[in-house]
Amino acid sequence: MMAVPPRPWPTGTAEQLEPLVVRVLAPNASPFTYTGTQTYLVGTDDLAVIDPGPDDAAHLAALEAAIAGRRVAAIMCTHTHRDHSPAAAPLAAMTGAPVVGCAPLRFPGDNSGVEAAFDQDYEPDRVLLDGEAMTGTGWTLTAISTPGHISNHLCFALEETGAVFTGDHVMGWSTSVIVPPDGDMGDYVASLQRLYAREQDRIYYPAHGPAVTNPHQLVRGTIGHRRAREGQVQRLLGEEPRALEALIPAMYAGVDKRLWPAAQMSVLAHLIDLERRGLVARSGDTWRALA
Structure with missing residues (x-):
């Protein structure tokens, strides 16, 4: 696990990472979100907004400023944990853009248990299946099904540049937390192996923490880490x-x-x-x- 960098963090600032990618950091830092959720704007003339983040007035104002009057072609969510998708609805109302990406998840109950971590109000206009894409001027974002951290998790591959927006599936600062019953370790490792097989990927932009510039090395190490934890469990129970x-x-x-x-x-x-x-x-x- 990477140490949290010292303040100030660039919360609310539109940071140009490469010609097609801008990052805006939400003000929801915690031990589980690092310095906060990172929302990505992809494109130049028309935009995709990836992981709009929490429904926070300051973050929505920062996104509106970063969008700067341009058309938003899609608001795209990797998954429906509450630090990722709740801003989709107010941002859609603000911009008129459709909400596209992961499927909704519904849990019975009173929102006091595990289901409290999920955004059960999320209503996409279009669910992307594995391999389906959204396109805009100069950009194509293809969905990669990566269940494990949560069953509806998607990554989005920016075909023009070799960048992948990995949500919470792969992060540079920490390994992903897998919470049953919806989170599944077998699915998670299989999804890691699927990303590892993608030789064309150049860089990962996760929802939390710094960009991953050695994606294949990190994924290989993450698979190894999970296998090591599995071995620890077996050894301790063997005792x-x-x-x-x-x-x-x-x-x-x-x-x-x-x-x-x-x-x-x-x-x-x-x-x-x-x-x-x-x-x-x-x-x-x-x-x-x-x-």
């Missing part, structure tokens, strides 16, 4: 059966304890994946190795 909570201090001794609840969710995702593969079993709250 003795343990509850989920008992695995965390041994596995994350050097990690900020504020992040342990999120780490516990990813370990649970590993356990569920290992159980599905017949490598561990559970009895009540206790897990044991089978192989």
Whole structure:
């Protein structure tokens, strides 16, 4: 995990990253969002707005200033966690642009559990399937289905430049958190392997943290990291059966304890994946190795 850079951060500032890409940082920094959610504007004459971010008045004003009166062809969401998609609706009302990208997710309940992290008000005008694209003047954004962090997650490949907008699937500052039941570790690793197979990708622009200029190296390392965590789980359960909570201090001794609840969710995702593969079993709250 990368250390958070010192303030001031460029919150609300339109930063030109390359000729077709501008970044605007939202003011929602946290231990889970790094310095905040990064919204990307793609294009010059007409624009795609990727991951509009939280429904925050200051961020929407910063986006309006960065758009500067140009036509917005699409508001594109990688997934529907609350730090990514809630600004889509007010931005659509402001610009008249359609909301395009990931599918909506609906969870029954009173928004007090896991489902509270999801934007259940998200209503896309068009859902992009894997391989489908949005186009504008001088740009093409192709959807890459990358479930795992969340089941509806998409990345968007900018075909003209080799850039990929990776949302929360791949980030340079931290590995993605996988939260069951919607998050799935097996799907996540398979999606990483899919990105690794794309030799044409030059740079990743994640929703949090700095651009990834060595994408294939980072993805290979992330797959290795997940395999190492899986091996830790198997080794610890091979020593003795343990509850989920008992695995965390041994596995994350050097990690900020504020992040342990999120780490516990990813370990649970590993356990569920290992159980599905017949490598561990559970009895009540206790897990044991089978192989």
